[in-house]
Amino acid sequence: MLRSxxxxxxxxxxxxxxxxxxxxxxxxxxxxxxxxRDKNHGDFATNAALVLAKSARLPPRQLAERILSALxxxxxxxxxxxxxxxxxxxxxxxxxxxxxxxVTIGQQAADYGKSHSGQGRRIQVEFVSANPTGPxxxxxxxxxxxxxxxxxxxxxxGCSVEREYYINDAGGQTLVLGRSVLIRYHGLFGQExxxxxxxxxxxxxxxxAKALQAEQGDRWLTxxxxxxxxxxxxxxxxxxxxxxxxxxxxxxxxPFDTWFSERSLHEEGLIVHAIEQLASKDLIYEGxxxxxxxxxxxxxxxxxxxxxxxxxFGDEVDRPLQKSDGSYTYFAADIAYHLxxxxxxxxxxxxxxxxxxxxxxxxxxxxLAALTGRHDLLEVRLVQMVNLFRAGQPxxxxxxxxxxxxxxxxxxxxxxxxxxxxxxxxxxxxxLDFDLxxxxxxxxxxxxxxxxxxxxxxxxxxxxxxDREISDIPESPHYLQRLSEEPERELLRHLSRFPEVVEQAAxxxxxxxxxxxxxxxxxxxxxxxxxxxxxxxxxxxxxxxMALSKAVGQVIANGLTLLGVSAPEQM
RNA sequence: GCACGGUUAGCUCAGUUGGAUAGAGCGUUGGCCUCCGAAGCCAAAGGUCAUUGGUUCGAAUCCAAUACCGUGUACCA
Numbered sequence: 001m002l003r004s005x006x007x008x009x010x011x012x013x014x015x016x017x018x019x020x021x022x023x024x025x026x027x028x029x030x031x032x033x034x035x036x037r038d039k040n041h042g043d044f045a046t047n048a049a050l051v052l053a054k055s056a057r058l059p060p061r062q063l064a065e066r067i068l069s070a071l072x073x074x075x076x077x078x079x080x081x082x083x084x085x086x087x088x089x090x091x092x093x094x095x096x097x098x099x100x101x102x103v104t105i106g107q108q109a110a111d112y113g114k115s116h117s118g119q120g121r122r123i124q125v126e127f128v129s130a131n132p133t134g135p136x137x138x139x140x141x142x143x144x145x146x147x148x149x150x151x152x153x154x155x156x157x158g159c160s161v162e163r164e165y166y167i168n169d170a171g172g173q174t175l176v177l178g179r180s181v182l183i184r185y186h187g188l189f190g191q192e193x194x195x196x197x198x199x200x201x202x203x204x205x206x207x208x209a210k211a212l213q214a215e216q217g218d219r220w221l222t223x224x225x226x227x228x229x230x231x232x233x234x235x236x237x238x239x240x241x242x243x244x245x246x247x248x249x250x251x252x253x254x255p256f257d258t259w260f261s262e263r264s265l266h267e268e269g270l271i272v273h274a275i276e277q278l279a280s281k282d283l284i285y286e287g288x289x290x291x292x293x294x295x296x297x298x299x300x301x302x303x304x305x306x307x308x309x310x311x312x313f314g315d316e317v318d319r320p321l322q323k324s325d326g327s328y329t330y331f332a333a334d335i336a337y338h339l340x341x342x343x344x345x346x347x348x349x350x351x352x353x354x355x356x357x358x359x360x361x362x363x364x365x366x367x368l369a370a371l372t373g374r375h376d377l378l379e380v381r382l383v384q385m386v387n388l389f390r391a392g393q394p395x396x397x398x399x400x401x402x403x404x405x406x407x408x409x410x411x412x413x414x415x416x417x418x419x420x421x422x423x424x425x426x427x428x429x430x431x432l433d434f435d436l437x438x439x440x441x442x443x444x445x446x447x448x449x450x451x452x453x454x455x456x457x458x459x460x461x462x463x464x465x466x467d468r469e470i471s472d473i474p475e476s477p478h479y480l481q482r483l484s485e486e487p488e489r490e491l492l493r494h495l496s497r498f499p500e501v502v503e504q505a506a507x508x509x510x511x512x513x514x515x516x517x518x519x520x521x522x523x524x525x526x527x528x529x530x531x532x533x534x535x536x537x538x539x540x541x542x543x544x545x546m547a548l549s550k551a552v553g554q555v556i557a558n559g560l561t562l563l564g565v566s567a568p569e570q571m
Numbered sequence: 572g573c574a575c576g577g578u579u580a581g582c583u584c585a586g587u588u589g590g591a592u593a594g595a596g597c598g599u600u601g602g603c604c605u606c607c608g609a610a611g612c613c614a615a616a617g618g619u620c621a622u623u624g625g626u627u628c629g630a631a632u633c634c635a636a637u638a639c640c641g642u643g644u645a646c647c648a
């Protein structure tokens with residue numbers, strides 16, 4: 001990375017000054033090397049003189065001069081440097097340094113942008129984990145794509161990442177599903193029963209019932225559908241929903257390594273195991289919670305419950321582990337699940353959750369802190385909801401009115417590329433408007449096409465070269481010197497940033513940084529393409545510009561690959 | 572009430588671990604195809620970075636209050 005090159009230069013100079021007594025022997029050097037917003041301020045700038053002025057007891061500009069005079073001799077990357085503003089040091093790279101980048105990109109090809117800074121750290125990302133009680137909706141899709149790209153980013157910086165889906169195949173909601181199916185199933189035999197409050201009304205429930213009828217006949221037919229459905233019916237329904245979910249994820253090209261069953265936690269005694277550990281630390285007691293502040297539930301009544309002292313670990317109040325009927329709460333299972341994750345030895349855990357689970361973060365983290373002593377093991381990223389639009393108008397969705405639009409319908413209509421790219425356009429913490437018509441538009445209003453078009457243009461140039469039978473680009477890169485125009489330098493600067501962008505996006509778990517970077521590269525290339533003739537008559541110039549264009553194509557392809565979006569050669 | 576997220580151009584949003592004159596798309600106005608893909612480009616206009624105070628060489632960014640918006644708020648998942 002070019003940035004670390006500059007960092008090393010500055011650091012060497014500071015050490016030199018330290019030997020000269022400008023700094024105390026134990027002085028730590030904390031400074032930044034950054035990309036100036038304004039290109040008149042060079043390719044890189046450092047604030048070292050500003051930050052260290054106090055400890056050197058020198059005015060910043062004066063210290064900056066000292067730093068410059070102590071920079072190691074013999075380096076060839078930087079053409080010139082200057083002291084600017086209040087005491088910044090600006091570095092201007094030699095043209096060769098940027099031009100040689102094209103050789104690097106050509107050699108590294110699909111690997112350009114990757115690094116090993118993750119040092120093989122084992123990280124688990126748990127995402128989607130949508131309840132297997134119905135089809136996936138847009139919000140699930142956004143979480144799925146976000147999680148998938150965070151995995152890809154972490155892998156790109158050299159982490160060893162595992163993808164996991166937590167299946168909520170235990171608990172009350174699965175029984176509700178089973179009951180809903182069973183009632184619809186009876187309807188298929190002419191026994192119409194009204195759907196009780198809380199049951200799932202969706203069309204898909206009927207589909208499951210039909211499948212049950214087709215595969216198992218009238219086996220589950222009874223005079224009245226029982227309130228508690230047989231486990232086999234529940235399992236049938238869950239399996240059906242899970243199959244749909246797997247198909248939806250496949251449509252979006254999102255694989256998983258592990259499908260972890262909540263029920264297995266119950267069956268293998270892991271919940272008991274976790275609660276015993278909490279009990280051994282004296283963190284469990286029988287108690288009655290205060291009524292919640294603000295909006296009071298109407299059916300609130302004081303109940304003695306088995307509680308975990310999560311408030312000792314940063315949570316607002318203690319949390320119940322068992323319901324009044326004695327069965328475990330979802331939270332109890334989640335404690336066991338996360339303890340299990342910790343015991344599997346991951347160096348880091350990342351959960352991608354819908355924003356409606358935000359209030360849940362502290363209690364899970366407090367449980368992990370209590371059981372493992374680690375407060376930073378689990379990192380949770382929240383993904384805000386998606387609003388569906390069509391031609392600028394919001395699409396009203398209602399489960400009851402049957403106007404619910406599923407993820408599958410949107411993916412089938414707009415395509416996986418458009419859906420993925422759009423989901424990655426905004427930071428996950430902010431709400432997202434998804435316009436179906438815009439996502440399918442073939443104009444620069446549609447950022448997906450804008451980026452893909454830039455890539456296709458590069459390949460169009462390559463095809464042209466072959467048509468004219470002049471693909472005889474010299475092997476030695478001497479001709480790269482011909483890249484002297486400002487837009488060319490601008491493009492090279494953009495390309496040189498790519499590894500930095502990948503690293504930052506990975507560390508901060510912010511896929512949209514890649515998306516926006518690609519939009520910038522595409523814009524810079526479109527500008528260049530319109531202003532300059534790539535396939536010039538001059539052989540060397542043509543070769544140089546093609547080398548630049550091919551590098552642009554490579555970087556866009558690498559970036560799109562990180563996003564899981566295709567990079568078509570023709571459109 | 573509390574917790575979390577948000578507040579930046581008419582609209583939708585970026586904004587690099589605090590950096591120099593705050594950016595993009597859409598929309599508006601005006602230009603560019605005898606030339607490599609106009610699915611593109613160029614230019615103009617458009618801002619009290621919600622408000623107030625604080626921290627420091629320097630704040631959209633950090634801290635504290637305030638005001639709105641969203642989500643969640645015992646025994647659902």
